[in-house]
Each structure stands twice: as C-alpha cells, then as structure tokens.
Amino acid sequence: MSDLTLDDLDRLNVAHSTEGNAAALRSMGGTEALARRIGVDLQKGLRTNQVDTLRAQYGNNHLPHLPRPPMKSFGRLFIETLLGDTSLWILIVLVVVDVANADYESEFPYESVAIGLAILTVALVTATNDYTVELQIRKPKEIARSDATCTVIRDGERCLINPDDIVVGDIVALGAGDGVPADGIIVSGEGTKTDEKALTGEPEDCPKDVDGRDPFMLSYTTVKIIQSASECRMMAISVGSNSQWGKIRASLEFETEPF
Incomplete structure (x- = not known):
C-alpha cells in the first residue's frame, strides 16, 4: 500500500x-x-x-x-414558446384585439386568423422539437460510459x-x-x-x-x-x-x- x-x-x-x-x-x-x-x-x-x-x-x-432536472411537459414548453418570444407575444395581442373588435357582418378577419394559426403552428413545431430533446436527454448517460x-x-x-x-x-x-x-x-x-x-x-x-x-x-x-x-x-x-x-x-x- x-x-x-x-x-x-x-x-x-x-x-x-x-x-x-x-x-x-x-x-x-x-x-x-x-x-x-x-x-x-x-x-x-x-x-x-x-x-x-x-x-x-x-x-x-x-x-x-x-438526479436530472424535472422534465418539462409538452404543454409547458408550448406556453413558454408563446410567452417567451416578445415578437410572438405582441402578435398574439394584436390578433386577439383585431378578432375581438372585428365587424363580422361586413368582413370576416381572415388575415388575423391566418396570422394566429401561423403563430400556433410555429409554437407547436418549436415545442415539439424541444420536447423531443427533453426525451433524448432522459436517456441514461451511463449507457455510453459503460460501452x-x-x-x-x-x-x-x-x-x-x-x-x-x-x-x-x-x-x-x-x-x-x-x-x-x-x-x-x-x-x-x-x-x-x-x-x-x-x-x-x-x-x-x-x-x-x-x-x-x-x-x-x-x-x-x-x-x-x-x-x-x-x-x-x-x-x-x-x-x-x-x-x-x-x-x-x-x-x-x-x-x-x-x-
């Protein structure tokens, strides 16, 4: 010794x-x-x-x-995407205001609805990618080390x-x-x-x-x-x-x- x-x-x-x-x-x-x-x-x-x-x-x-940090749910990632980007948040507010104040008898607010759907699509894609990453990092690192x-x-x-x-x-x-x-x-x-x-x-x-x-x-x-x-x-x-x-x-x- x-x-x-x-x-x-x-x-x-x-x-x-x-x-x-x-x-x-x-x-x-x-x-x-x-x-x-x-x-x-x-x-x-x-x-x-x-x-x-x-x-x-x-x-x-x-x-x-x-221990690994608590895993974020898909819903939380989706909300964080919507609220975490200032430009998206401003667009959401503008869309909501426009849709709420629209005169549906004269013209349906197609443009605002389209923008809103585009925002939701971006948020869904981003949240899906982030959730996939979250799942990947849950894989034990010891597997790689053991090999x-x-x-x-x-x-x-x-x-x-x-x-x-x-x-x-x-x-x-x-x-x-x-x-x-x-x-x-x-x-x-x-x-x-x-x-x-x-x-x-x-x-x-x-x-x-x-x-x-x-x-x-x-x-x-x-x-x-x-x-x-x-x-x-x-x-x-x-x-x-x-x-x-x-x-x-x-x-x-x-x-x-x-x-």
Whole structure:
C-alpha cells in the first residue's frame, strides 16, 4: 500500500493552480519519485495484483449518478414558446384585439386568423422539437460510459478497460482526439496539447510538458495535438469524485453535461 494519502494527491491537483500544483510536485521529488511512492513503473504500468489495493485506497473512477432536472411537459414548453418570444407575444395581442373588435357582418378577419394559426403552428413545431430533446436527454448517460474503453498499461502490456476501472497509478495511453478519463500527470508525449475550455474556460489549447510547467491533464478535457509520437501517456493521480470534474459535479444539484 502506498504511503501517499488522498490529501497528498489533492495538493497536486488544486483547481486553477497550475503553478502551485507544479511546485507541490517538485516538492515531492517530481513525477518519477511520485510514481515510486505509488508503486507504479512508468514504462510497464501497474501490476494486476496492485489494482484492487489502489482502488480501495484511492477510490474508483466511477461518478455517481445525479438526479436530472424535472422534465418539462409538452404543454409547458408550448406556453413558454408563446410567452417567451416578445415578437410572438405582441402578435398574439394584436390578433386577439383585431378578432375581438372585428365587424363580422361586413368582413370576416381572415388575415388575423391566418396570422394566429401561423403563430400556433410555429409554437407547436418549436415545442415539439424541444420536447423531443427533453426525451433524448432522459436517456441514461451511463449507457455510453459503460460501452466506452480506454487503453492502460498493466504488467507491461496494453489493455483495453472501461474508464470506470482506472485507478490511481494507472498509465493511460491517449491519442489525438481522445477524452482524458481521469486527472493525471503526463509522462511521455512531447508537444501534447489539450482542449480545456469546457472545464477551466481556457480558450487556447494548453501545452502539457513532461516535468515542465504544466504536466497536469484533467478529466473531461480532450487531447488535441501530440507532436512527438502517435500517443501520449499519463499517470492517473485523481479518479472519480476526487478529480477536478468530480468535485465540480458533486456541487451540482442535477445531472448536466460535462460542460
């Protein structure tokens, strides 16, 4: 069992504190020293017999399901469409006034009725589309997650596992376009950049430097570029609810997309 505590790892993974995290890593002796304390070989990865021990010590990479916001009914979506658009609301008022004041003996208000029917048609189509979207987002996101795979190095071999099965110390192999499945420290892949705008708001792709200023890779971000090879590798240091996204998600009242 590693002598590192969750608090020790948390000090390496403070949100919006890249320089502080890098300083904490240096104070621990760098990535290789951290790997030795976890008990992982950066080339061969974890041994299979370590996985359960590390999962028990640091947790798993599964994020608990949060309740979804109450579903809006079709009627509510229809009313919101009618009342939420100022231009439609003005047209509705004008149509109602015109129809109410029409002289039906001299001329039926065909134009106002046509406008009213057009407004109802627009509202119905919009509400139908919105209701369809509501139904789609009710589908459990865990279905997609359960079918996902990622590559880790264990016992010196490449293994395909479910992202939920990643543990602290796992060496995860990532290619351009892959989502980062846990928080970690890059250990190979010079010239790697990740897209973090959804998580941190950083608009530019973020360079990840092995033993450099910012070696930290964050879950629910995306690998964009790897200049030196076809893949980069990272050592997982925070998983599941202990990751930065996991902590943000724990503060949410309802289920939402990862930004």
